Amino acid sequence: GGTPTGNGSTSNSQVIQVVAAENFYGDIVKQLGGSHVAVTSILSNPNVDPHEYESNVQTAIAVSKAQLVVENGNGYDAWMDRLLSASPNNSRVVLVGANIADHKLPDNPHVWYGIENMPAIAQAITAALKKLDTADASTFDSNLATFRQSLILLEQKIREINKKYRGTPVALTETIYLYQAVPEGLAMLTPFDFQKAIAEGNDPPADTVIEANNQITRKEVKILIYNAQTVTPITTNLQNKAKNLNIPVVPVSETMPPGKTYQTWMIDQLNTLQLSLATATGK
Incomplete structure (x- = not known):
């Protein structure tokens, strides 16, 4: 009643x-x-x-x-x-x-x-x-x-990124961003075992650390998508290498920042990614 x-x-x-x-x-x-x-x-x-x-x-x-x-x-x-x-x-x-x-x-x-x-x-x-x-x-x-x-706005933004930047080689410090990088069509070069270990708070296999570092020093990747929340000496080192080589670093967080909604948090990160891809690829 x-x-x-x-x-x-x-x-x-x-x-x-x-x-x-x-x-x-x-x-x-x-x-x-x-x-x-x-x-x-x-x-x-x-x-x-x-x-x-x-x-x-x-x-x-x-x-x-x-x-x-x-x-x-x-x-x-x-x-x-x-x-x-x-x-x-x-x-x-x-x-x-x-x-x-x-x-x-x-x-x-x-x-x-x-x-x-x-x-x-x-x-x-x-x-x-x-x-x-x-x-x-x-x-x-x-x-x-x-x-x-x-x-819908978020879905459109992901489609827009896919249309323009599909196949762009990128590095990721951990698995969190795969949920957007996959529909965006980005080519994730960082070894999955490296991403998974960082996500789970473990030490990544030594060969994957070498590979992840080489991909940056050889400039095989256009940007580094960096989980700003699970920071380790290994991921900090990757970030510093990328910055020194002018490879754009795109920070993402696992937890929503204060003052945001789910949607504003996601759209802000997508906009940052899009700008970094534009800078890195000249597209």
Whole structure:
């Protein structure tokens, strides 16, 4: 029951308590839930390596009270699984981005970087919100339509980059950017085993380190796409070599920077990439 008021809320609807393991999922929940959700995002600092996160008491309390939890899964945020099992709750809805994503790359948990994964993830979040607050279902549906519409700009930008720069040889410090580099048609020269090791916080095989360095010193790559969050002496060295040779370095972050939405974060990075490709190729 409850009569809908002008702002799309109802007199009997309560605010859904949500915990997101990462702030980009938290932002998407806010866009989809509007005033009907209160979101706590745990990983929200783009200057901290997410792989080194340790949960604390506040986090545990937030998870224990949450009606909806959104995590990435696929080993990316295993600490969240520990928090969930520490406070069992049958009525809590848990969504795992990597299990919902329908365009998954092998050995690569960074599904939120795949713009084409977001409709399915947003759809699942919307379904959960409707289940927890049926009175506001129509608001959630309309927010979902708005969100999906907003992804078109990102999809167009990726197509634009593909059209102009397809086949351009690039270096990547880790696997996170493959979710955009693949649809952009860029030729990723850095050995996959190097990228995967850096992404997982391990030492890359020695031969791949030599190869990644040689690709830069020989100027076989036009740009270096650099994860500014998982920084190691090896990746710092690559970045310095690239800068010394005037190879543009394009920083990307795993965690959404403050003051951004998912969409503005992604479009800003895509614009930076496009400018760097233009500089590097003269196209």
